[in-house]
Amino acid sequence: MKNLAGNFFEDFRIGQDIRHATPRTLTAGDVSLYIALYGSRFAPQSSEEFARELGLRAAPIDDLLTFHMVFGKTVPDLSLNAVANLGYADGRFLRPVFVGDTLSTTSKVIGLKENSNRKSGNVYVRSTGRNQHGEIVLDYVRWVMVKKRDESALVAETLVPDLPHHVTVDRLVVPDGLDMRLYDAELAGSPFFWDDYVAGEKIDHVDGITMEAADHMLATRLYQNTARVHFNLHVERGGRLGERIVYGGHVISLARALSFNGLGNAVFIAALNGGRHVAPCVAGDTVYAWSEVLDKAELPGRTDVGALRLRLVALKNEPSTGFLDRMADGGYHPSVVLDLDYWALLPRR
Amino acid sequence: MKNLAGNFFEDFRIGQDIRHATPRTLTAGDVSLYIALYGSRFAPQSSEEFARELGLRAAPIDDLLTFHMVFGKTVPDLSLNAVANLGYADGRFLRPVFVGDTLSTTSKVIGLKENSNRKSGNVYVRSTGRNQHGEIVLDYVRWVMVKKRDESALVAETLVPDLPHHVTVDRLVVPDGLDMRLYDAELAGSPFFWDDYVAGEKIDHVDGITMEAADHMLATRLYQNTARVHFNLHVERGGRLGERIVYGGHVISLARALSFNGLGNAVFIAALNGGRHVAPCVAGDTVYAWSEVLDKAELPGRTDVGALRLRLVALKNEPSTGFLDRMADGGYHPSVVLDLDYWALLPRR
Amino acid sequence: MKNLAGNFFEDFRIGQDIRHATPRTLTAGDVSLYIALYGSRFAPQSSEEFARELGLRAAPIDDLLTFHMVFGKTVPDLSLNAVANLGYADGRFLRPVFVGDTLSTTSKVIGLKENSNRKSGNVYVRSTGRNQHGEIVLDYVRWVMVKKRDESALVAETLVPDLPHHVTVDRLVVPDGLDMRLYDAELAGSPFFWDDYVAGEKIDHVDGITMEAADHMLATRLYQNTARVHFNLHVERGGRLGERIVYGGHVISLARALSFNGLGNAVFIAALNGGRHVAPCVAGDTVYAWSEVLDKAELPGRTDVGALRLRLVALKNEPSTGFLDRMADGGYHPSVVLDLDYWALLPRR
Structure with a gap:
């Protein structure tokens, strides 16, 4: 065989x-496709000039x-x-x-x-x-x-x-060369710095994006991810969902792109503390997202950049306005599809 | 908030x-996606070599x-x-x-x-x-x-x-370095030079392209255009059209790409005189296009390049053969979706 | 006109x-789109480093x-x-x-x-x-x-x-500079070298990929292929298939990408001996593929690389497990959509 x-x-x-x-x-092709697939707008990844002003050698x-x-x-x-x-x-x-x-x-x-x-x-x-x-x-x-x-x-x-329950602050790594002192928040598209967030704060990211079979398959193939459940309708038609399951990472990226509206300066992910694909998505589902600030931390020796520990929750076919979450019985509301815990780096004032 | x-x-x-x-x-990724989204075939934008032969430093x-x-x-x-x-x-x-x-x-x-x-x-x-x-x-x-x-x-x-009703000829700018004298019309795919068009002439661009939800959303996200009506079926299902509205610019680009068949040497747009998104499109609509030559103008000091003022009309779900347009009452035929007035630059014989 | x-x-x-x-x-954009469209995983085309280790100047x-x-x-x-x-x-x-x-x-x-x-x-x-x-x-x-x-x-x-019935071995060309002696099969993702295949062997490529209208049209426009039958649902709805016909080359690329599972080291195509688009595909069809080793040949003066003559058969909506093929009457089984005969180059042990 x-x-x-x-x-x-x-x-x-x-x-x-x-x-x-x-x-x-x-390549630059992957970067363009990533933007086309999710509509991501974080400035350092979008502009070579913006990235260089932050001390990076190019757009990461x-x-x-x-x-x-x-x-x-x-x-x-x-x-x-x-x-x-x-x-x-x-x-x-x-x-x-x-x-x-x-x-x-x-x-x-x-x-x-x-x-x-x-x-x-x-x-x-x-x-x-x-x-x-x-x-x-x-x-x-x-x-x-x-x-x-x-x-x-x-x-x-x-x-x-x-x-570990989560990555401790002392283990977070700031990108080599990064200097956020000259961070241009207006050009980045959000007036909120690290200083402006408080633990416990919840942010409704407002918008929803509907997924299509073509775009989740394009994404998953771009990543050379070969898991069969994402691609074969001929088989999945007879499965539990009757459709190809969207790669969970596609939902993470959609939710993260949506989180720009409220977290536009959370420009780098330093750590993934934990994450759970709570429920599957299929083409036709509309993804919404909300975030919760779990913690905030100064970084040793740095006054230009701080870390926010964020919980990113994605919902399907339910607006984020209601911050749907776990229910009284400890289980998730049926519209929750993702519960991700991560550390982001933001500029400080 | x-x-x-x-x-x-x-x-x-x-x-x-x-x-x-x-x-x-x-990036080159954006250029490839643009071709994949619309099938554009204008030679200077498609080939570094062709662009350099026209005096440009690279494919624009x-x-x-x-x-x-x-x-x-x-x-x-x-x-x-x-x-x-x-x-x-x-x-x-x-x-x-x-x-x-x-x-x-x-x-x-x-x-x-x-x-x-x-x-x-x-x-x-x-x-x-x-x-x-x-x-x-x-x-x-x-x-x-x-x-x-x-x-x-x-x-x-x-x-x-x-x-201004339209951009006057004296305000049109020819791309820096452009020299159309060695323009290779055969390689560009159209035998018609500026000289061959006459004001009043109408051109049927023949072909139709059907839009899919995935491709109009990929395009609109690529442009980091965040207008909600393009992305959220969960909301738009209850709206007037029952579907996400296609970004009007997507229709402009489709119509322009279709216009290659008849205007293959109209390789640069110098000015947008006016434009109107007459009616919305949704996924599943098939776009056709026709053009009308509104005016033609020599450019001061140039014998290699001339300008055509063109009207580009896009239709949905109706062939361009009939040149559907405004009706007797002054309103548009219901299949008209775009009425765009622009100046294009073409090589002269 | x-x-x-x-x-x-x-x-x-x-x-x-x-x-x-x-x-x-x-451009790099075309390469990324190609991977996104088909999920291709052949190592020299995926990695600049891998290609250079084979003596090529870049990823081909x-x-x-x-x-x-x-x-x-x-x-x-x-x-x-x-x-x-x-x-x-x-x-x-x-x-x-x-x-x-x-x-x-x-x-x-x-x-x-x-x-x-x-x-x-x-x-x-x-x-x-x-x-x-x-x-x-x-x-x-x-x-x-x-x-x-x-x-x-x-x-x-x-x-x-x-x-010619097929390209003879003496006419096959090995890419200039190619040296397969240091080929890293583990990193390439397949343990099988040229030596491991025998004429007559059939390989089931297992997986199926369902085609969407958006992705076959993106592909065909990327190639600036203007054949009308691929794009216009408004016309094709009234045609024989009721849908836009998928560009036959799109099916070839899908089948070839699927063939990685079993032929992961068949990294270059040296020749197309023959090929036939046996039946048309439309969006919604799921493509499977199987291969048959028709012949194997040493290449003059080379011990690092050999050629396999392969038959790549693509099926729609039928698993490749059954190796569906021509039937007793000489015609093809109705699920066969492609019958391609080509020479591939593989590393030798």
Whole structure:
């Protein structure tokens, strides 16, 4: 058999190192497509001039575009036989990526836990994206429920890794060379600096964007993410949703782009503390988003830039005005599709 | 409130200067997407070699892509609360834009007129797009009907600016360095030079292109145009059209690309004399176009290049063969969606 | 009449040379769109670093992207009035194309044969794509059935060219500078080298991708291919299929991208031996693919690279598991849409 069927739960071993395929050079084409797919308006990623005024050598690639590229490479090895993508933790953006950089990804299996039904199990990996110089640009933990090929296979190992609840402030990295003192908030499109946000504050991002099958598939292919559920209507028509499932990362990027209206100066993502794709989306769903300021932190030795810990919640087919969230029973309102916890960097006054 | 609701009619003042957000570096990615969205085939914009043979330093960005980028930036300030985009006047392309240039936009309010129902009013602005050197690349007047936040608000000022019926020939600017003497019409794909057109001539552009929701939204996001009516089916399903309205500029670009068949050597737009989005389009509509030569003009001191004043009329779901236009009562045939008046530059024999 | 109606069967002459319009500079934007449209994962085309390790000066443009660009230019002259695109033969990729290269196309009419109903005839052309240095990058024969403008027109000439059944191994060209000795198969994503394939072997490429109207139209416009049947639902709704027909090349690219799963190291296409668009596709169809190894050949003087002659068969709405093919009566199973015969280059152990 020349085709590759991907790994099943019993194929993984704790400590296993996986070198993922398909190195990818990021280009101006990827940047344009990213803007076309989400309408992102963060100024340093949109303008070479704006980025250089902040001390960067060029406009950096949107952090989430980096994430999707690094993530996409892991799919053929990790999640081709996934039942569900369960969560993210301890993700850090360590170095900006620029047009011309070539990214590749490796993963280490850091945990395994078979489900009691013995049909599947959770695989915990730490995935690491590197540029062509071997420098780490992004590092994160992800866990995913993977089917077993053979339900009777024995999986001796069980280890649920101890993951940090969130990335602590001392571990946040500010992009090399960044100097926010001359940040032009008017040109960036938002009058609000780090100083203007308070913990507990909620922000309604107002707008909604309807997803089309063509655009979520274009996005997912751009990231060379091969998970089957996103592409094959012939099969999915008979599935639970009757449609191709939108790649969860596509929803993250849409919600993040919508969050510009209220968080227009949250221009860099420093860390992904955690994240959960609460419910699936399909073409035709309209995504809205709201944010909550979970925390704010000064950064050691810096007066030009501060960090906000933000919760980004995406809804489908329900306006963000109502800040729909978890319900009394602890479960999510049925319209919640994403609950993401991240650290953003903003200029200070 | 951290989110921005945009300006309402009573927020504008005559003489007000607005510096719009989101500077944007144009890239090869934008150019490819523009071709993918419209199928444009004008040779100098398609080929670096062809452009250099005309004396340009590189392939210029399509004039309408420049227009959409400059226009897109104005939306959050000018037309987020617009009822209708009413018209354009006195637009001039003053300098070619190349890959790598960063565009930003400012606007000056040059007129205000409240509607008699006091629910809205017309705002007239002159918008100016500049490159990273501060050089003006495009300058145009637009007027738009904007809602009032508070119907009882008093708006003392009323001024309807005196706008030129069309840009006069002496104000047309030929791209710096352009020399059309060696223009290769065969390679460009059309045997017709400036000399071959006569005023009054009508040209059927023959082909029709059906618009999809995915492609008009990709386009509008690429231009970072945030007008809500283009993106949110969840809301628009309950609106007048039951669908997202296609950005009017998308229709202009489709019609212009269709006009290649008959005007393949009308390779530069020098001026926008006027324009009207006569009726809205939605996904599924098929756009056809026809042109009328309104005037032709020699350009002072030039024997290599001449100007045609053209009227570009786009229709939906009706072939261009019939040249559908205004009707006996002065109103437009219901299939007319665009009536655009512009000056194009063509090589002379 | 300023619009061009394209050539009809009686307009062609044997020996006629046609210089096609619209030179096109290929950019990073085209490469990104190509990945977004098909999800292609072949490593040398995806990574500048990987390409350089193979001795190339940069990541080459995907061979099929080159093909579509070269082909697209021929449409306004050759196939605007086509009834059917009948086949390809004797196609060779002679030189890699890189970002920044400008392609243009010429064709020579090498055969004509009127149909017995006198309503149409077959036109055989050899089309040649060249870069900005005049170097041939691709050369192939295509024949197409073209309508007559006037059924009574006399077409004296009849010549059916003698075309090779397939490109012989001695005529295959290895990209200049290519050295596969250090080929990193793990990073490329497939453990199988040229040595591992045997003639007669069939490979199921497993996955299916559903086509959307937006993405096939984006692709076809990107290639500046103007064939009307792909774009106009207003007309096609009344046609045989009730929908716009997908450009056959779009299906080739989808099938080729799917073939990565099983042929991940078949990184270059050296020749197109033949090809047939067996049945049309429309939006909503899901494309699957399987391959058959027809032959394998060493290349003179090379131990690092070998050639596989492959048959790539695409199906619509039927899994590739069943290797659906020709039926007992010699006709194709109704789900077969493409039957392509090509030579690929793979690294040797």
